[in-house]
Amino acid sequence: MSEPLVRLENVRFAYGERTILRDISLSIPRGQVVAIMGGSGSGKTTLLRLIGGQERAVGGRVTVDGQDVAGLGRDALYALRRRMGMLFQFGALFTDMTVFDNVAFPLREHTDLPPELINDLVMMKLHAVGLRGAARLMPGELSGGMARRVALARTIALDPMLLMYDEPFTGLDPISLGIIGQLIRRLNDALGASSVIVTHDIQESLQIVDYIYFISEGRVVAEGTPDAIRNSTDPFVHQFVHAEADGPVPFHYPAGDYATALVGGAG
Amino acid sequence: MVGAIRRLGTLFINGVWQLGFITRFFWLILVYSGQSFTRLHLTLRELYFSGVMSLLIILVSGLFVGLVLGLQGYETLQRYGASDSLGTLVALSLVRELGPVVAGLLFASRAGSAVTAEIGLMKVTEQLKAMDMMAVSPIARVVAPRFWGGVISMPLLAALFSAMGVFGGWLIGVVAIGVDDGAFWSQMQSAVDFRYDVLNGVIKSCVFGVAVALIAVFEGYDCVPTAEGVSRAITRTVVSSALAILALDFVMTSFMFRGQ
Ligand SMILES: Nc1ncnc2c1ncn2[C@@H]1O[C@H](COP(=O)(O)OP(=O)(O)OP(=O)(O)O)[C@@H](O)[C@H]1O
Numbered sequence: 327m328s329e330p331l332v333r334l335e336n337v338r339f340a341y342g343e344r345t346i347l348r349d350i351s352l353s354i355p356r357g358q359v360v361a362i363m364g365g366s367g368s369g370k371t372t373l374l375r376l377i378g379g380q381e382r383a384v385g386g387r388v389t390v391d392g393q394d395v396a397g398l399g400r401d402a403l404y405a406l407r408r409r410m411g412m413l414f415q416f417g418a419l420f421t422d423m424t425v426f427d428n429v430a431f432p433l434r435e436h437t438d439l440p441p442e443l444i445n446d447l448v449m450m451k452l453h454a455v456g457l458r459g460a461a462r463l464m465p466g467e468l469s470g471g472m473a474r475r476v477a478l479a480r481t482i483a484l485d486p487m488l489l490m491y492d493e494p495f496t497g498l499d500p501i502s503l504g505i506i507g508q509l510i511r512r513l514n515d516a517l518g519a520s521s522v523i524v525t526h527d528i529q530e531s532l533q534i535v536d537y538i539y540f541i542s543e544g545r546v547v548a549e550g551t552p553d554a555i556r557n558s559t560d561p562f563v564h565q566f567v568h569a570e571a572d573g574p575v576p577f578h579y580p581a582g583d584y585a586t587a588l589v590g591g592a593g
Numbered sequence: 594m595v596g597a598i599r600r601l602g603t604l605f606i607n608g609v610w611q612l613g614f615i616t617r618f619f620w621l622i623l624v625y626s627g628q629s630f631t632r633l634h635l636t637l638r639e640l641y642f643s644g645v646m647s648l649l650i651i652l653v654s655g656l657f658v659g660l661v662l663g664l665q666g667y668e669t670l671q672r673y674g675a676s677d678s679l680g681t682l683v684a685l686s687l688v689r690e691l692g693p694v695v696a697g698l699l700f701a702s703r704a705g706s707a708v709t710a711e712i713g714l715m716k717v718t719e720q721l722k723a724m725d726m727m728a729v730s731p732i733a734r735v736v737a738p739r740f741w742g743g744v745i746s747m748p749l750l751a752a753l754f755s756a757m758g759v760f761g762g763w764l765i766g767v768v769a770i771g772v773d774d775g776a777f778w779s780q781m782q783s784a785v786d787f788r789y790d791v792l793n794g795v796i797k798s799c800v801f802g803v804a805v806a807l808i809a810v811f812e813g814y815d816c817v818p819t820a821e822g823v824s825r826a827i828t829r830t831v832v833s834s835a836l837a838i839l840a841l842d843f844v845m846t847s848f849m850f851r852g853q
């Protein structure tokens with residue numbers, strides 16, 4: 327049991343010519359909630375895709391539950407994914423199904439449960455995210471934050487061993503944010519699962535997670551437990567925790583000289 | 594000059610790649626079809642969206658094509674005193690050519706474009722990725738039912754188109770102009786051969802169904818996942834389907850109808 331559930335070793339990844347992840351090593355121990363933070367475009371979503379086997383690393387190894395994800399065939403990969411839940415950054419609800427059917431989808435696809443039982447399970451999941459009353463609505467009738475909560479309910483429908491949340495807190499009001507944060511924590515502990523949260527919300531994460539990784543320019547630049555992070559003197563962490571504009575985290579996407587771009591016209 | 598040759602070469606190579614992709618995709622659809630047939634309601638649903646929803650446009654167009662055929666056919670035939678053969682002319686034109694081809698073109702722009710748009714939008718909003726992440730194959734769950742819905746609808750729609758066209762020709766010829774009713778039908782009956790004419794027409798419409806449905810699902814699945822990408826994919830579906838239908842029609846006609 328000491329072997330972590332997910333382990334990335336010296337992972338390198340590029341979209342075509344553009345290297346996104348240079349050298350990432352991190353692990354997600356069993357039973358823990360780990361946060362991954364980093365600036366916009368630093369490759370956090372990409373990292374989750376690598377763990378889920380939707381992209382393949384150019385170099386290094388990604389293992390989940392002892393299996394090398396890149397080496398798995400289709401069937402083995404699908405078998406593994408049945409035990410994973412991923413909350414997509416933009417929800418990705420099925421727009422041609424009701425909220426109820428969206429949450430029931432993984433249950434209907436992967437189990438032979440009778441309809442009454444599926445009904446109960448779906449209602450329980452929707453109740454957990456506070457949207458039992460919205461079961462009959464279509465995704466188009468939901469607000470952004472509601473859609474995200476429905477997507478969350480769908481993610482946890484099969485009670486997976488590994489939960490991946492891509493920005494679960496965006497678009498939530500402070501009250502739902504606190505509730506969802508607690509839900510993620512409680513769920514992880516109740517299921518004995520492990521969770522990864524990709525988020526910008528440092529204050530919320532400091533309260534619920536066990537460990538935090540900061541990534542920038544394709545590398546892990548800082549890591550630690552919430553207490554260590556709070557007291558860290560690392561300039562990177564400091565900038566992030568206190569939301570400062572100046573520091574090692576670049577706000578600008580790599581570009582040429584600003585003055586040249588203004589004078590020269592085309593960037 | 595060199596540039597032009599190079600561009601031509603690139604175009605050719607891209608074309609070959611594309612053909613390879615589409616063949617592989619076709620193969621995948623066939624592989625996953627078993628899975629999607631076990632849940633028949635998915636395919637039935639697509640049959641409804643592609644087939645039943647196209648009924649109106651097919652029936653109305655069939656009627657008009659038949660009316661025009663009746664007018665033009667009568668106008669030409671009566672010069673040779675052969676206006677009794679109007680039924681034969683109308684039926685043969687429809688069953689052999691116009692039924693499958695025109696119904697195919699209409700089907701591509703009505704149902705094919707809708708399928709491309711739907712799959713394309715699911716790709717843009719990451720629904721396909723999410724499904725894949727839930728260990729449900731989007732090809733089995735989304736693509737194959739839409740493919741089979743199209744393949745099954747197409748010959749039925751073409752048959753209805755032809756039937757409606759014959760009815761239109763009869764309306765103009767017999768009811769409006771006054772061609773002999775008995776001659777209209779009996780000449781048609783003796784001149785139209787079931788195997789040679791009808792069956793070949795049905796084969797054509799089946800082939801068009803496969804072509805249109807495959808192009809529609811492929812363009813949707815393969816589109817660039819942006820609003821612009823989807824709109825381009827829809828255009829490509831309609832244009833490529835039309836070209837495919839007309840080219841395949843020529844090839845099949847040259848094999849089927851040689852007037853031995
Ligand atoms: N399909 C793709 N093709 C090419 N480049 C991509 C693709 N997806 C993402 N990228 C690039 O990879 C980089 C990392 O993207 P990613 O979505 O992983 O960032 P992120 O950390 O999740 O950002 P955010 O916090 O804004 O969601 C970005 O610079 C983006 O331009």
Ligand SMILES: [Mg+2]
Pocket residue numbers: 370371372415492
């Ligand atoms: Mg992201």
